[in-house]
Amino acid sequence: MAIATLPDSVVDELVEICGEDRVFTGATALFNRARVPAPFAIHSWESHTPQAVVLPTSAEQISEVVKLANRHRVPVVPRAGGTGLTDGAVPLRHGILVDVKLMNGIHEIDVVDRTVTVGPGINMLKLNEVLRPHGFMYPDDPASYPCSLVGGRIGTNGWSLIGSRFGHVKHLVISMQVVLPTGEIITVGHGGGRKNRSSSSGYQLKELFMGHQGTLGIVTEATLELVKRPELEFSAFWTYTKYEDAWKATGELARSGYATIAGVVLFDEEKIAYLRRDDEAYIPQPESAKAVVALAMYGNADEVRPGAKESMRIGKASGGVYMGDEISHADWAARHDRYATPLHGRIRKTGQVVPMSWHCEDAAILYSKLPEVRERWHRIADTIIEKYGIYDDWGMFAYTSGPYKPWGDYLAEIDIGIWEQELNEENWEGYVWAKREIARVAIESGGSISACHGSCRVGEVDLVPQELGGAYEVMKTIKRALDPNNIMNPGKYLLDDAYEED
Numbered sequence: 181m182a183i184a185t186l187p188d189s190v191v192d193e194l195v196e197i198c199g200e201d202r203v204f205t206g207a208t209a210l211f212n213r214a215r216v217p218a219p220f221a222i223h224s225w226e227s228h229t230p231q232a233v234v235l236p237t238s239a240e241q242i243s244e245v246v247k248l249a250n251r252h253r254v255p256v257v258p259r260a261g262g263t264g265l266t267d268g269a270v271p272l273r274h275g276i277l278v279d280v281k282l283m284n285g286i287h288e289i290d291v292v293d294r295t296v297t298v299g300p301g302i303n304m305l306k307l308n309e310v311l312r313p314h315g316f317m318y319p320d321d322p323a324s325y326p327c328s329l330v331g332g333r334i335g336t337n338g339w340s341l342i343g344s345r346f347g348h349v350k351h352l353v354i355s356m357q358v359v360l361p362t363g364e365i366i367t368v369g370h371g372g373g374r375k376n377r378s379s380s381s382g383y384q385l386k387e388l389f390m391g392h393q394g395t396l397g398i399v400t401e402a403t404l405e406l407v408k409r410p411e412l413e414f415s416a417f418w419t420y421t422k423y424e425d426a427w428k429a430t431g432e433l434a435r436s437g438y439a440t441i442a443g444v445v446l447f448d449e450e451k452i453a454y455l456r457r458d459d460e461a462y463i464p465q466p467e468s469a470k471a472v473v474a475l476a477m478y479g480n481a482d483e484v485r486p487g488a489k490e491s492m493r494i495g496k497a498s499g500g501v502y503m504g505d506e507i508s509h510a511d512w513a514a515r516h517d518r519y520a521t522p523l524h525g526r527i528r529k530t531g532q533v534v535p536m537s538w539h540c541e542d543a544a545i546l547y548s549k550l551p552e553v554r555e556r557w558h559r560i561a562d563t564i565i566e567k568y569g570i571y572d573d574w575g576m577f578a579y580t581s582g583p584y585k586p587w588g589d590y591l592a593e594i595d596i597g598i599w600e601q602e603l604n605e606e607n608w609e610g611y612v613w614a615k616r617e618i619a620r621v622a623i624e625s626g627g628s629i630s631a632c633h634g635s636c637r638v639g640e641v642d643l644v645p646q647e648l649g650g651a652y653e654v655m656k657t658i659k660r661a662l663d664p665n666n667i668m669n670p671g672k673y674l675l676d677d678a679y680e681e682d
């Protein structure tokens with residue numbers, strides 16, 4: 181297998197900047213940094229490897245690497261935990277991969293103004309272990325909690341499982357230090373102060389530097405919100421005999437007005453069928469269980485208790501059967517494992533169990549549109565299951581998304597198992613078709629292709645200009661203005677088009 185390489189003189193310059201033991205050009209280091217957990221076109225792996233990997237330890241080193249990349253017109257790709265599901269950290273045009281894992285320090289904990297300042301390479305698990313003795317936590321709680329890192333959370337504009345109570349990444353990052361595509365180092369947040377939360381001076385640029393998938397710069401430090409650790413976590417799960425009833429109950433719980441609601445989740449019939457055939461906790465559930473609704477509340481004990489009581493009333497009155505304390509508490513506690521689904525699935529025609537990797541969508545869909553979108557998505561999954569035989573439908577869930585007001589749009593995800601060993605050009609095209617169609621349904625329903633992962637994977641990315649309309653043209657203008665040589669993560673979001681006239 182041939183892998184692209186950099187001229188020795190460029191590698192020498194990288195060594196000068198980062199140090200000999202922080203620059204890698206060997207095949208193992210390169211291949212490992214090309215890998216992502218989303219289904220991967222293994223048959224064309226070598227076209228996505230970096231040419232060199234660097235592990236810098238400071239913003240100044242990153243700035244020098246980026247300046248070098250501009251001089252030599254070599255792409256730069258930032259990578260944090262490598263858990264992104266839209267190929268953001270995959271080097272589509274080769275180049276220098278900047279792995280930020282060594283920049284994992286906690287620089288300041290301010291318990292008075294309630295901030296913590298960290299490097300981009302730290303994960304939430306480690307950060308919260310350090311914060312716990314102080315009585316605080318950083319409440320970004322994705323299913324990838326132990327393995328995604330702050331830099332990647334910002335690069336994707338991540339979504340948190342307890343975001344309805346505490347907000348998502350864009351609400352939790354107060355300010356950031358960013359190395360721009362030309363190598364300048366800036367701080368962006370709210371006004372001049374790193375810890376200030378509000379400012380109306382000038383353009384509101386913080387969100388521009390979030391969710392850009394590494395196309396507008398590299399975050400080298402972030403100042404984040406601290407919240408008091410909740411005294412009480414309450415979680416409850418109910419089964420329903422009909423999806424329709426479960427959907428109505430989800431809406432009622434989400435709109436019940438309790439500020440302690442951290443999230444409400446609705447699992448559909450296909451998801452329950454999938455869990456019942458493969459998952460220890462769900463196998464014993466009766467055949468009549470066709471949908472599950474789950475709720476979590478966080479806060480001071482005297483705030484959580486009244487909401488918990490009312491939610492139990494709503495669950496019962498809406499026809500839900502409470503699944504019991506054990507599964508309600510244990511399933512919620514296992515949320516960081518639960519969503520990494522087992523790596524096997526079944527061939528529909530034969531029932532044969534085969535190794536499968538996990539593919540998921542993460543559209544933002546209005547509550548009112550969930551039933552219709554669900555039907556259309558399953559039809560798309562059925563089409564590729566029937567046609568290619570290497571896919572499996574693992575069901576759909578919808579999760580409250582609005583920060584501090586858990587109604588409106590939901591993070592809606594359909595999970596599809598893929599027998600990756602059997603991928604070839606033909607059935608890969610089937611997968612790309614399905615991704616495009618799933619994205620089309622999200623847009624046609626008035627939603628977004630992505631609530632948190634980003635939408636730069638094959639298939640879905642074709643529809644981003646359609647989703648954004650005129651705003652996509654502005655995006656191209658910004659990209660070209662900030663990155664005149666198109667060196668920051670080129671190939672993402674079809675942004676190479678911004679340079680076409682060159």
Ligand SMILES: Cc1cc2nc3c(=O)[nH]c(=O)nc-3n(C[C@H](O)[C@H](O)[C@H](O)COP(=O)(O)OP(=O)(O)OC[C@H]3O[C@@H](n4cnc5c(N)ncnc54)[C@H](O)[C@@H]3O)c2cc1C
Nearest residue numbers: 260261262263264268322323329331332335339393394399
């Ligand atoms: C099992 C599982 C569960 C998941 N659950 C969730 C979930 O609940 N919520 C959710 O939001 N996501 C979830 N994800 C997706 C993924 O974890 C998130 O997208 C996460 O934010 C990616 O972080 P990372 O550190 O792995 O970043 P990477 O994958 O390394 O990078 C992601 C993007 O950010 C860019 N980037 C990396 N570092 C920087 C930096 N320092 N500056 C600028 N850009 C940078 C990269 O170039 C890339 O485009 C899940 C993934 C898995 C595998």
